[in-house]
Amino acid sequence: MSDSQIIHAPHTLKKAKMGSGPGKLDTKAIACAESAVKEMAKDYTQWAQEDVSSLDAALGEARARPDDHAQAIRTLFRVALDMKGQGTSFGYRLITEVGDSLASFVEERKSLSPFDQEVVASHISAMRAVFSEAVRDDGGDTGRALVEGLHRLVEKAVAQS
Amino acid sequence: MTLGITSRYMLDNINVLVLDDNKHMRSLVQSILHALGVKNIRDASDAAEAFKELQHFHADVIICDWHMEPLDGLDFVRLVRTAKDSPNPYVPIIMLTGYTEYRRVVEARDAGVNEFLAKPISAKALYQRFAAIIDTPRPFIRTKTYFGPDRRRQNLGPPRGTAERRKSELEKAGDSGVVAPPGTDAADGLSQQEVEALLGK
Numbered sequence: 118m119s120d121s122q123i124i125h126a127p128h129t130l131k132k133a134k135m136g137s138g139p140g141k142l143d144t145k146a147i148a149c150a151e152s153a154v155k156e157m158a159k160d161y162t163q164w165a166q167e168d169v170s171s172l173d174a175a176l177g178e179a180r181a182r183p184d185d186h187a188q189a190i191r192t193l194f195r196v197a198l199d200m201k202g203q204g205t206s207f208g209y210r211l212i213t214e215v216g217d218s219l220a221s222f223v224e225e226r227k228s229l230s231p232f233d234q235e236v237v238a239s240h241i242s243a244m245r246a247v248f249s250e251a252v253r254d255d256g257g258d259t260g261r262a263l264v265e266g267l268h269r270l271v272e273k274a275v276a277q278s
Numbered sequence: 279m280t281l282g283i284t285s286r287y288m289l290d291n292i293n294v295l296v297l298d299d300n301k302h303m304r305s306l307v308q309s310i311l312h313a314l315g316v317k318n319i320r321d322a323s324d325a326a327e328a329f330k331e332l333q334h335f336h337a338d339v340i341i342c343d344w345h346m347e348p349l350d351g352l353d354f355v356r357l358v359r360t361a362k363d364s365p366n367p368y369v370p371i372i373m374l375t376g377y378t379e380y381r382r383v384v385e386a387r388d389a390g391v392n393e394f395l396a397k398p399i400s401a402k403a404l405y406q407r408f409a410a411i412i413d414t415p416r417p418f419i420r421t422k423t424y425f426g427p428d429r430r431r432q433n434l435g436p437p438r439g440t441a442e443r444r445k446s447e448l449e450k451a452g453d454s455g456v457v458a459p460p461g462t463d464a465a466d467g468l469s470q471q472e473v474e475a476l477l478g479k
Contacts, residue, residue, distance in 0.1 A: 120421055120422060121419055121420065121421045122419070122420040122421075123417050123418070123419060123428075124368075124417060124418040124419070124420060125417050125418075126368035126415075126417070126418050127368070128415040129338055130292065130338055130339070130370070130411060130412045130415070132288075132291055132292070133287055133288055133289055133291065133292050133338070133408075133412050134285060134286070134287055134288065134412050134413075135285060135286050135288055136284060136285025136286060137285055138285050139285070139409070139413050140284075140285045140286050140287045140409055140412065140413065141284050141285065141286055142402070142405060142406070142409065143286065143287065143314075143315075143405075146313065146314045146315055146405070147314070147401050147402050147405055149313040149314075150309070150310045150313035150314050150401030150404075150405070151400075151401050151402075152313070153309040153310060153312065153313040153401075154306065154309065154310065154400075154401060156309075157305065157306060157309055161302075164302055195345065198345055198376045199300050199302075199303070199376075201376045201397070201398075202303065202375075202376040202397030202398055202399075203302065203303065203306070203397070203398060204398060205398035206306060206397075206398040206399060206400065213398055217376075220376070
């Protein structure tokens with residue numbers, strides 16, 4: 118006798134569809150939703166820069182408490198992950214890439230060496246530059262060079278640890 | 279004369295619960311949902327609050343972030359699926375997260391999520407997840423170690439980024455030798471097709 122049981126749960130979302138077969142995506146509704154996101158984008162840079170300040174504060178905390186970086190690392194990871202998850206939605210793909218790089222870098226770290234702290238500081242500076250120069254999308258060649266430079270720093274820090 | 283009948287989605291009569299600890303992300307998701315026609319939306323900033331909300335809000339779909347404290351998104355999914363006082367263990371759950379690594383998708387699938395949507399999100403991608411849940415309801419499976427949507431596996435080959443994967447890709451590429459270079463998105467993360475396959479679609 119099989120140890121698994123198959124349960125056909127009630128399909129409560131039947132009510133969300135008219136007709137049979139795959140539904141047609143409502144392009145007007147999607148366009149409307151994209152407009153709503155564009156509207157929110159007007160405020161994005163303000164709260165994103167507050168996020169950058171939170172990163173800066175967490176780095177300051179790590180520098181001030183050399184024996185205990187756990188809380189600072191948690192904050193750096195959470196904020197960087199949030200920034201990664203939002204940048205592209207609002208037209209700032211470079212923020213997504215820098216946020217991704219920073220989140221990946223700090224995720225597995227138990228503490229931040231002085232060089233690690235410089236790597237974090239470089240990510241924060243990069244984010245500040247993106248907003249101060251209003252660099253949209255991936256930032257073209259300059260953006261790519263920036264991200265590659267950060268990746269090289271991360272590799273160097275990982276090699277040192 | 280033949281009348282063409284096109285099926286369409288009507289999201290105005292479904293209830294959606296949005297769980298994310300970031301208020302801006304909650305606003306973004308809610309704005310998209312409103313524009314897509316969803317009228318009944320509740321939100322929560324932590325898993326305990328969301329679980330409490332479910333006691334009196336009959337959610338048809340839950341959109342849930344992963345990285346939260348003190349309970350994370352996976353804890354919440356397990357709570358909804360297996361807690362004795364869960365009001366609806368079968369509710370479809372879309373996991374919305376900045377994580378896209380292979381092991382993360384597998385972990386989310388094994389906790390019982392229906393759909394996986396990587397941040398940053400787009401209106402179209404979110405709409406497509408709703409369409410998938412509506413069009414292809416999956417039976418639930420109960421075993422000694424799992425309760426959740428059917429996780430039928432498809433053979434995707436070795437995970438991306440591994441030496442085995444590179445070897446497999448080189449073999450498949452044959453004469454062209456075209457494979458995703460290491461360090462690119464394609465080599466480090468999962469494509470949406472792979473995510474869907476992992477989730478048993």
